[in-house]
Amino acid sequence: MPNNGMGTLLKTPTGISGLDEITNGGFPKGRPVLICGSAGCGKTLFAAQFLVKGITAYDEPGVFMSFEESPSDLTQNFESLGFDFEKLKAEKKLRIDHVRIERSEIEETGEYDLEGIFIRLNYAIDSIGAKRVVLDTIESIFSGMENMTLLRSEIRRLFTWLKEKGVTAIITGERGESSLTRQGLEEYVSDCVILLDFRVIEQIATRRLRIVKYRGSTHGTNEYPFLIDESGISVLPVTSLKLDYKSSTEIISTGLPALDKSFSTGGVYRASSILITGNAGTSKTILAAHFAMSSCKRKESTLFFSFEESPDQLVRNMATIGIDFEQAIQEKMLLIQASRPSLQGLELHLMVLNKLLEELKPRTVIIDPISSLITIGNTNEVRAMLVRLMDTLKKKQVNALFTSLTYDGQSEYNNSTVDAVSSLADTWIDLKNEERNYERVRSLLIVKSRGMAHSNNRHDFIITGKGIQFTTSNKK
Amino acid sequence: MKENTTDVVIIEDKLELTLYISGMSQKSMEAIRNIKWLCDKHLKDAFELEIIDIYKNPKLALEQHIVFSPSLLKKLPLPKRTLVGTLSDTEKVLKSLGITTEK
Structure with a gap:
C-alpha cells in the first residue's frame, strides 16, 4: 500500500492509471469520495473501473449499488472494456444491487428513513467482504420525493455509516447549476472530491479531471486531461513525472x-x-x-x-x-x-x-x-x-x-x-x-x-x- | 373501485399488506400503531397484515426492493402501491390503499 510518506493517511489505489500519481497513492482508504460531473462525462465508468480494478489488481471485493442502470445494462455497457461483471459476480468478488424506485407506486405518508439502503448495503458488503463500494448516482433518490430535508440528513448519515464501515466508497453526483452536485452532496463528503469535465475546445473534445478537495493529503491541483478508450479511463498527469531519469554515457x-x-x-x-x-x-x-x-x-x-x-x-x-x-x-x-x-x-x-x-x-x-x-x-x-x-x-x-x-x-x-x-x-x-x-x-x-x-x-x-x-x- | 354508501368501508377484495420495519425504531413503532388502528377501524377482517423486520431479513429487503423504512406494500388488490413513512397521514393512506369512507 503506497503511503504518502508521512504515514498519516492510508490510501487505496484507484485502479485508474495515472490517478494514483496525482493523488499521491490513491483515494483516502475507508472514506467516501465524491465524483461529480455533467451527464456523459464518464462518472459511471470511473466508478466501475475503480471496482473492477480493485478486484482484479488489488483483490478487494466491491459492491456496486446502482440507482440508475440495471445490472444487465451495466454488464453490457462495460463488456466492451473487458470488465466481466458476470464472472466477478460468480466468483463472489462483486455484487451489484439495483435500487429501483417506482415513483408512481410511492406515497409519502409520514417520516421515514433510508434503512432499506443501509441494510441492503450492509448485507452486500458483508456477504463478499467488500472493501470498495460504489453508489451511482445516489442523488436520483431525491427525484419525485417531497421531503428533501429528511433525505438529505439520511444521506449524510449514510456517508458517516460508510466511513464507520471502513469501506472506500465512490459516490457519483450530477453537476448542478451553482454547486458541484445537484443536491450539494459535496457538503457531506468532506474528504475527497473529484470533478470530471467534458468540453469541446476548437472542435476538439477533451475530457478533464480536477481534484477539488483532498483533505489531509497533498495532490496535484491542475486540470488533468483523461481519456476513455478500449481499456477504460487513463489520466495523463502533466507535471507529475520527476526529473530523476538515469543518464546514459553511451x-x-x-x-x-x-x-x-x-x-x-x-x-x-x-x-x-x-x-x-x-x-x-x-x-x-x-x-x-x-x-x-x-x-x-x-x-x-x-x-x-x-x-x-x-x-x-x-x-x-x-x-x-x-x-x-x-x-x-x-x-x-x-x-x-x-x-x-x-x-x-x-x-x-x-x-x-x-x-x-x-x-x-x-x-x-x-x-x-x-x-x-x-x-x-x-x-x-x-x-x-x-x-x-x-x-x-x-x-x-x-x-x-x-x-x-x-x-x-x-x-x-x-x-x-x-x-x-x-x-x-x-x-x-x-x-x-x-x-x-x-x-x-x-x-x-x-x-x-x-x-x-x-x-x-x-x-x-x-x-x-x-x-x-x-x-x-x-x-x- | 366501488363506491359505497354504507357507513364504514368498503373494498372489493381482501387487502394484502406487508409492513417492512427496521427494528424497534420510533418510526417503525409509529407505523405499526397507525396501520393497526387503521385496519381495525376500517377493514375489520378484510385484510392480511404481515410485519417484517428487515434487520432480521436483509435478503428480503433486497428482493422486495425496500429503500425507505418503514414501507407498507399493498400487494393486492392491484395496482401495487408502496406507502413510505409512518403512515400518519391517514387520509393519504386510505386513498392509496383504495379505501373509501363515507360519512
Missing part, C-alpha cells in the same frame, strides 16, 4: 558519420533528445530518416511518427535518396505511424504514442514534425504535452528526434514550438536553405549539444542519391 551515431565528427564525443548520447529546426524544404525529414536508419542498423526497433506524409510516400521518397526504409520495415525494425494531427486531440496522439511505446518498446522515436501538433492546441497545452512526451521517452531510455518547421521571416528563436522544445532538447540542430551567389545552399548548424563540445561552424551539404553529403570539410 554514444550513438546520428546516421551521418560526418555529422558525428562535429561532436567531440563522436555522436550523441543514448536516450537524448534531438531537435531539428528549419524552414520548409531544408531536409529535416531526410536528416530524421538518417537517424532512423542508424537505429535500424544497430538492430534497434524504431518508431517513426509522420504527421505530414503517408508511410508509402515516405518510403518512396526516401528510396530515391538511397535510404531503404522498405527493407527496415520488412525486417520489423521500423514502424511508420502516420496520422493527420487534427484527426485526434493532442491527448489522443500522446496516448497512441504511449501505447506504441508499451507495445513495441522502440529504442528510437522520431516525430516529424512536432510543430504540426501546435495546430491542434494552444501553446500551453502543446508545451505541457511535449514536456510529458520527452519525460516519458527519457524515462524509457529512448532516443528521440523531433523536427520542427519554422517559417520564413520567423526567427528560430522566436517560434512557439521551438520555444517549447528547445530548452528541453539535449541537442539542437538548425537547418537552412539560403541563396548565396545565385545558388541555393543547404547548411546545418549545431546550435547546442549538452554535455559535449561541438563544432560551431555552419556546414554546407547537398542531397545526393546516397542521402546527405557534406561539402565543407569538418573542422573540429
Whole structure:
C-alpha cells in the first residue's frame, strides 16, 4: 500500500492509471469520495473501473449499488472494456444491487428513513467482504420525493455509516447549476472530491479531471486531461513525472558519420533528445530518416511518427535518396505511424504514442514534425504535452528526434514550438536553405549539444542519391 | 373501485399488506400503531397484515426492493402501491390503499 510518506493517511489505489500519481497513492482508504460531473462525462465508468480494478489488481471485493442502470445494462455497457461483471459476480468478488424506485407506486405518508439502503448495503458488503463500494448516482433518490430535508440528513448519515464501515466508497453526483452536485452532496463528503469535465475546445473534445478537495493529503491541483478508450479511463498527469531519469554515457551515431565528427564525443548520447529546426524544404525529414536508419542498423526497433506524409510516400521518397526504409520495415525494425494531427486531440496522439511505446518498446522515436501538433492546441497545452512526451521517452531510455518547421521571416528563436522544445532538447540542430551567389545552399548548424563540445561552424551539404553529403570539410 | 354508501368501508377484495420495519425504531413503532388502528377501524377482517423486520431479513429487503423504512406494500388488490413513512397521514393512506369512507 503506497503511503504518502508521512504515514498519516492510508490510501487505496484507484485502479485508474495515472490517478494514483496525482493523488499521491490513491483515494483516502475507508472514506467516501465524491465524483461529480455533467451527464456523459464518464462518472459511471470511473466508478466501475475503480471496482473492477480493485478486484482484479488489488483483490478487494466491491459492491456496486446502482440507482440508475440495471445490472444487465451495466454488464453490457462495460463488456466492451473487458470488465466481466458476470464472472466477478460468480466468483463472489462483486455484487451489484439495483435500487429501483417506482415513483408512481410511492406515497409519502409520514417520516421515514433510508434503512432499506443501509441494510441492503450492509448485507452486500458483508456477504463478499467488500472493501470498495460504489453508489451511482445516489442523488436520483431525491427525484419525485417531497421531503428533501429528511433525505438529505439520511444521506449524510449514510456517508458517516460508510466511513464507520471502513469501506472506500465512490459516490457519483450530477453537476448542478451553482454547486458541484445537484443536491450539494459535496457538503457531506468532506474528504475527497473529484470533478470530471467534458468540453469541446476548437472542435476538439477533451475530457478533464480536477481534484477539488483532498483533505489531509497533498495532490496535484491542475486540470488533468483523461481519456476513455478500449481499456477504460487513463489520466495523463502533466507535471507529475520527476526529473530523476538515469543518464546514459553511451554514444550513438546520428546516421551521418560526418555529422558525428562535429561532436567531440563522436555522436550523441543514448536516450537524448534531438531537435531539428528549419524552414520548409531544408531536409529535416531526410536528416530524421538518417537517424532512423542508424537505429535500424544497430538492430534497434524504431518508431517513426509522420504527421505530414503517408508511410508509402515516405518510403518512396526516401528510396530515391538511397535510404531503404522498405527493407527496415520488412525486417520489423521500423514502424511508420502516420496520422493527420487534427484527426485526434493532442491527448489522443500522446496516448497512441504511449501505447506504441508499451507495445513495441522502440529504442528510437522520431516525430516529424512536432510543430504540426501546435495546430491542434494552444501553446500551453502543446508545451505541457511535449514536456510529458520527452519525460516519458527519457524515462524509457529512448532516443528521440523531433523536427520542427519554422517559417520564413520567423526567427528560430522566436517560434512557439521551438520555444517549447528547445530548452528541453539535449541537442539542437538548425537547418537552412539560403541563396548565396545565385545558388541555393543547404547548411546545418549545431546550435547546442549538452554535455559535449561541438563544432560551431555552419556546414554546407547537398542531397545526393546516397542521402546527405557534406561539402565543407569538418573542422573540429 | 366501488363506491359505497354504507357507513364504514368498503373494498372489493381482501387487502394484502406487508409492513417492512427496521427494528424497534420510533418510526417503525409509529407505523405499526397507525396501520393497526387503521385496519381495525376500517377493514375489520378484510385484510392480511404481515410485519417484517428487515434487520432480521436483509435478503428480503433486497428482493422486495425496500429503500425507505418503514414501507407498507399493498400487494393486492392491484395496482401495487408502496406507502413510505409512518403512515400518519391517514387520509393519504386510505386513498392509496383504495379505501373509501363515507360519512
